[in-house]
Amino acid sequence: xxxxLFFGFLMLTCVAAAADTPRTLVxxxxxxxxxxxxxFQIRLTRDIFSRLGIDTEFVRVAAERALLNVEQGIDDGxxxxxxxxDERYPNMLPVGEAMIQYDFxxxxxxxxxxxEEWDDLAEHDVAIITGWKVVEDNxxxxxSLTKVRxxxxxxxxxxxxxxxxxxxxxxxxxxxxQDIGCHAARxxxxxxxxxSMYMYLNRRHAALVPQVERVLRELKADGSYQALHQVVFxxxxx
Numbered sequence: 001x002x003x004x005l006f007f008g009f010l011m012l013t014c015v016a017a018a019a020d021t022p023r024t025l026v027x028x029x030x031x032x033x034x035x036x037x038x039x040f041q042i043r044l045t046r047d048i049f050s051r052l053g054i055d056t057e058f059v060r061v062a063a064e065r066a067l068l069n070v071e072q073g074i075d076d077g078x079x080x081x082x083x084x085x086d087e088r089y090p091n092m093l094p095v096g097e098a099m100i101q102y103d104f105x106x107x108x109x110x111x112x113x114x115x116e117e118w119d120d121l122a123e124h125d126v127a128i129i130t131g132w133k134v135v136e137d138n139x140x141x142x143x144s145l146t147k148v149r150x151x152x153x154x155x156x157x158x159x160x161x162x163x164x165x166x167x168x169x170x171x172x173x174x175x176x177x178q179d180i181g182c183h184a185a186r187x188x189x190x191x192x193x194x195x196s197m198y199m200y201l202n203r204r205h206a207a208l209v210p211q212v213e214r215v216l217r218e219l220k221a222d223g224s225y226q227a228l229h230q231v232v233f234x235x236x237x238x
Contacts, residue, residue: 022205025054025076028061028069030131032151035175040232041079044099045199047224048215052208062149063131067092073202080197082134091203097216098196100229103170104135106188107154107177110164115188124165127157134195135167151176158185167192171233 027045031038042058049056058079061069069075071089078092080099086092106115114120122141129135130147139145146163148154154166155176166185173187201208219225 021052022054022076024057025049025201025205026057026059027077027079027199028059028066028075029079030061030063030066030129030150031079031172032060032176035151035172036232037169037172037175040228041099043228043232044219044225045079047219047228048212051215051218052211063129065131067131070200070202073204075202076205077199077201079199081200082195083198085133085200088133089200092200093203093206093209095199095201095209095212095216097198097213097220099199099216100197101194102197103191103194104167105170105173105191106165106167107158107173107185108165108188109158109161109185111186113165113188115165115192116190118192121165121167125163127154127163127166129154129168134193138193139167155180155182155185158182 029038029041031041045058046056059075061075066075066078067081067085067089070078071091073091081094083094086094106113106121108115108124110124113124115124118138119141121139123143125144125146126139126142127146127148128139129150144163146157148157151168151172154168157163158166159180159182170187170191176182177185177187199212201212216225
């Protein structure tokens with residue numbers, strides 16, 4: 001009798017656990033469709049969750065709105081952000097294993113501009129993306145500041161000479177410059193900062209966080225992560 005009750009309880013527990021596991025997660029992202037960053041993050045996220053038996057969908061949302069959508073539970077997760085945003089958005093939980101590293105660089109039309117640190121932007125007309133917190137938090141000195149929705153808008157301003165310097169992520173900048181044939185601007189090295197970037201999940205998926213961390217570590221350990229990175233970004237390697 002007791003043994004039967006035990007197995008009955010075990011079966012109910014397994015059913016409950018299965019019911020708690022979502023069939024599909026919706027991730028928002030700010031990358032331009034077809035960009036290397038979009039391809040890498042989508043393919044990596046699909047690989048992670050396919051190993052957990054979960055489907056994934058992806059929607060493009062403006063950077064600031066993307067944060068609010070995950071914080072409010074409208075979307076399940078966000079790709080990808082700097083560490084520490086859970087201090088500002090308590091319903092967003094970071095996956096502790098980094099998805100990728102970003103180089104945040106200045107792109108300028110000034111041929112002789114020396115931009116080695118954030119304060120070197122003080123004499124520049126600067127454009128940044130609304131909601132990119134590491135950039136918003138550090139771009140404090142400038143001649144003028146324009147905030148836009150995405151990378152395409154940044155380069156529209158650069159191409160039209162409405163600003164002469166923008167701050168963006170290196171690989172996305174290289175991809176856009178290639179696509180639009182932008183020869184009037186250059187990427188300044190070294191980067192203003194390099195940061196590890198993380199997936200965030202809405203708090204209702206807290207149980208998935210350690211599982212995602214484990215799978216991401218496995219993908220890095222077995223070489224799958226490195227192979228995907230080379231396939232996607234190899235053409236833009238410096």
